[in-house]
Amino acid sequence: MQKVFVLDTKGKQLDMCHSGQARRLLKAGLAAVYKRFPFTIKLKQEVSNPTLQPYQLKLDPGSKKTGVAIVNQTTGEVVFAAEIEHRGQTIKSTLDSRRAIRRNRRSRKTPYRKPRFNNRTRSKGWLSPSLLSRVANVETWVRRLIKLCPITGISLELVKFDMQLMQNAEINGVQYQQGQLAGYELREYVLEKFQRKCAYCGKRNLPLQIEHIVPKSRGGSNSVTNLTLACEKCNLKKGNKTALEFGYPKIQAQVKLPLKDAAAVNTTRWAIYNKLKAIGLPLETGSGGLTKFNRTLQDLPKTHWVDAACVGKSTPSNLDINKVIPLQIKATGHGSRQMCSMDKFGFPRTKAKAGKKFFGFQTGDMVKAIVTGGKKVGNYTGKVAVRTSGFFNITSQKTTIQGIKYTYCKLLFACDGYSYSYMKGEWRSSRP
Numbered sequence: 146m147q148k149v150f151v152l153d154t155k156g157k158q159l160d161m162c163h164s165g166q167a168r169r170l171l172k173a174g175l176a177a178v179y180k181r182f183p184f185t186i187k188l189k190q191e192v193s194n195p196t197l198q199p200y201q202l203k204l205d206p207g208s209k210k211t212g213v214a215i216v217n218q219t220t221g222e223v224v225f226a227a228e229i230e231h232r233g234q235t236i237k238s239t240l241d242s243r244r245a246i247r248r249n250r251r252s253r254k255t256p257y258r259k260p261r262f263n264n265r266t267r268s269k270g271w272l273s274p275s276l277l278s279r280v281a282n283v284e285t286w287v288r289r290l291i292k293l294c295p296i297t298g299i300s301l302e303l304v305k306f307d308m309q310l311m312q313n314a315e316i317n318g319v320q321y322q323q324g325q326l327a328g329y330e331l332r333e334y335v336l337e338k339f340q341r342k343c344a345y346c347g348k349r350n351l352p353l354q355i356e357h358i359v360p361k362s363r364g365g366s367n368s369v370t371n372l373t374l375a376c377e378k379c380n381l382k383k384g385n386k387t388a389l390e391f392g393y394p395k396i397q398a399q400v401k402l403p404l405k406d407a408a409a410v411n412t413t414r415w416a417i418y419n420k421l422k423a424i425g426l427p428l429e430t431g432s433g434g435l436t437k438f439n440r441t442l443q444d445l446p447k448t449h450w451v452d453a454a455c456v457g458k459s460t461p462s463n464l465d466i467n468k469v470i471p472l473q474i475k476a477t478g479h480g481s482r483q484m485c486s487m488d489k490f491g492f493p494r495t496k497a498k499a500g501k502k503f504f505g506f507q508t509g510d511m512v513k514a515i516v517t518g519g520k521k522v523g524n525y526t527g528k529v530a531v532r533t534s535g536f537f538n539i540t541s542q543k544t545t546i547q548g549i550k551y552t553y554c555k556l557l558f559a560c561d562g563y564s565y566s567y568m569k570g571e572w573r574s575s576r577p
């Protein structure tokens with residue numbers, strides 16, 4: 146059964162409860178709906194000395210989507226899961242089009258305006274607007290969730306490979322064993338570095354072995370810089386020779402180059418890390434190798450939110466993902482600041498915007514309209530598109546109905562820059 150966020154009378158976070166229990170409380174009038182997405186109720190009666198479970202908020206930031214999971218550390222249950230879809234591409238394309246319009250205008254035969262004084266500098270931690278929006282999305286959601294749930298710590302996947310751990314692997318020996326993390330991480334690193342193909346014959350899709358460039362019998366070490374991939378055939382053929390003697394001098398040079406994004410991970414994740422550190426909760430970081438290790442060990446499907454649940458050393462060994470219905474959160478932004486849209490010649494195509502809110506509603510708000518009279522009798526729930534006339538469009542999952550008068554509309558959820566839907570079980574099919 147899906148879990149629901151609960152707040153007490155003063156808005157303090159309590160343990161999450163079952164959706165059935167929430168329904169009973171709402172029905173009995175002991176609680177009220179506080180927020181629809183994520184579903185939160187607020188109790189109307191005092192709770193004395195509540196005991197709180199340890200909840201860990203876990204994040205797996207990606208370029209298109211970020212996985213979010215809240216895990217009850219004692220039971221191992223994933224109590225909340227979500228995937229945040231970022232709007233990086235949208236931001237880039239709107240900025241591109243704005244740039245094109247401005248350039249176009251400057252190059253036209255219009256009254257000459259002197260170029261602006263070049264006083265624009267980029268500060269040190271500068272991120273492009275599309276990357277910045279990803280960071281802001283993640284921070285927004287972390288801050289929202291800690292207001293709804295008594296989170297005790299945050300886990301963040303920060304690096305792809307844990308270089309420190311691999312250094313230790315050198316000492317322990319790298320013979321790959323299922324269940325040994327250091328060896329696993331090292332193997333993943335070598336696989337990534339040599340693009341999952343035999344370094345000698347270049348074949349893919351066949352069992353590959355970790356191979357020593359200078360053989361162990363001749364003093365070769367287990368260090369990352371002495372390992373490559375080989376198919377069984379090449380490995381046998383190479384035998385006791387070094388890669389150089391075997392006729393592959395390039396491999397020895399290639400192996401010395403560091404993997405580009407292994408140590409220096411993408412700047413976005415560091416920016417997220419710094420933002421989360423400022424929040425003040427204990428922050429744990431993990432590597433992508435560890436995430437995959439945790440996930441494969443428990444035989445879980447690969448989705449963004451399951452990956453999030455597997456981030457970090459604190460991951461319980463009995464993760465229970467079956468009760469949760471993940472929330473799909475899509476960043477939509479807060480509309481455009483452009484006063485009117487242009488035609489292809491750069492001339493205004495529409496009237497200037499008269500405002501954002503009309504009759505108390507804003508485009509993107511979720512409303513319920515119960516129309517009792519006229520041609521459009523019926524119940525409509527969905528997103529509203531406001532019109533100055535007061536006759537709105539309501540878009541539900543199936544259709545759009547036009548011309549619903551604002552007096553029939555009741556606000557369910559004010560637009561907050563995100564749109565929501567539930568992932569009903571489709572992720573289950575991705576189970577290996």
Ligand SMILES: [Zn+2]
Binds near residue numbers: 345346347375379380
């Ligand atoms: Zn081969």
